[in-house]
Amino acid sequence: MKTENPTTKTFTLKDRLCAKAKPGQFLMLWIPRVDEIPLSIMNAEDKQVSVTVKAVGEATKTLHKLKSGEIVGLRGPFGNSFTENHGRILMVGGGTGTAPLLFLAKKLSAKAKRLALVMGAKTKSELLFLTQLDALCTEQNTIAATEDGSYGLKCLATEPIEKLLNKEKFDMVYACGPEPMIRQVFDLAEKRGIAMEASLERLMRCGIGLCGSCVIGKYRVCKDGPVFNAAQLSEVKDELGISKLGFDGNRIPL
Numbered sequence: 371m372k373t374e375n376p377t378t379k380t381f382t383l384k385d386r387l388c389a390k391a392k393p394g395q396f397l398m399l400w401i402p403r404v405d406e407i408p409l410s411i412m413n414a415e416d417k418q419v420s421v422t423v424k425a426v427g428e429a430t431k432t433l434h435k436l437k438s439g440e441i442v443g444l445r446g447p448f449g450n451s452f453t454e455n456h457g458r459i460l461m462v463g464g465g466t467g468t469a470p471l472l473f474l475a476k477k478l479s480a481k482a483k484r485l486a487l488v489m490g491a492k493t494k495s496e497l498l499f500l501t502q503l504d505a506l507c508t509e510q511n512t513i514a515a516t517e518d519g520s521y522g523l524k525c526l527a528t529e530p531i532e533k534l535l536n537k538e539k540f541d542m543v544y545a546c547g548p549e550p551m552i553r554q555v556f557d558l559a560e561k562r563g564i565a566m567e568a569s570l571e572r573l574m575r576c577g578i579g580l581c582g583s584c585v586i587g588k589y590r591v592c593k594d595g596p597v598f599n600a601a602q603l604s605e606v607k608d609e610l611g612i613s614k615l616g617f618d619g620n621r622i623p624l
């Protein structure tokens with residue numbers, strides 16, 4: 371167990387199946403007597419799997435209080451993974467969304483022609499894995515943007531992204547983080563005809579395509595995603611970054 375910032379911890383668990391996961395896949399973590407929740411895989415190797423979790427509600431706060439050696443349940447790995455493009459890559463991450471990007475960056479860094487990263491957060495302590503990701507980037511030129519200006523540029527991440535896309539040619543944009551940010555990055559990439567893959571989150575119950583709680587357009591995020599390409603993102607434009615289904619089936623704004 372490792373504390374990343376005041377609200378976020380990384381947990382490493384033994385599980386032979388999840389240890390074979392690819393970047394972009396997720397697992398369902400059962401916290402006994404509380405709930406089962408979906409989490410992106412941050413790393414998988416040596417019969418172990420790691421997840422980085424922000425304490426937001428009952429399940430995640432209970433998980434944060436568990437001690438090393440206590441038992442939790444795991445199902446997975448589920449969903450598809452990012453395709454591995456070895457061209458000029460731009461990664462865009464926000465919040466715990468940077469966890470799967472760190473896993474992906476580890477796979478791409480040795481082969482990619484260029485690996486650049488823009489990270490966005492409200493404040494400095496929410497910029498997760500900045501040092502590790504920067505070390506994996508070519509030329510180590512990660513751009514960080516915070517809304518309160520406590521680190522890097524004082525603006526939304528979309529500002530430096532737009533400047534970078536106007537200046538340089540990229541073959542692929544990978545994005546993971548808050549959906550309104552993903553939507554803005556999608557609009558910028560679509561305008562320029564750049565390939566893109568984004569990992570989306572929806573409310574999940576079963577994680578295996580049965581219950582329908584995770585739908586976006588004609589897709590089930592748990593089974594058809596969580597990683598969607600630009601063509602698929604374009605098909606769900608009416609919902610992307612705008613709204614999602616709540617547990618009671620009503621649409622809620624994002």
Ligand SMILES: Cc1cc2nc3c(=O)[nH]c(=O)nc-3n(C[C@H](O)[C@H](O)[C@H](O)COP(=O)(O)OP(=O)(O)OC[C@H]3O[C@@H](n4cnc5c(N)ncnc54)[C@H](O)[C@@H]3O)c2cc1C
Pocket residue numbers: 396405406407408409410411421422423424425426427428429430431466469570571572573574575596
């Ligand atoms: C594919 C996927 C990957 C995710 N990866 C991560 C990750 O790497 N790190 C991380 O901290 N969080 C991740 N999440 C979000 C995480 O699942 C929720 O924060 C968690 O379920 C909240 O549970 P809670 O009981 O603590 O909070 P609650 O009080 O129950 O909920 C707080 C908020 O979390 C969301 N949420 C609650 N239950 C679910 C659910 N079953 N499925 C999806 N969202 C839910 C809702 O937006 C809700 O408003 C991911 C979600 C998905 C769908």
Ligand code: FES
Pocket residue numbers: 573574575576577578579580581582583584585590591592593
């Ligand atoms: S979570 Fe049940 S269908 Fe996706």
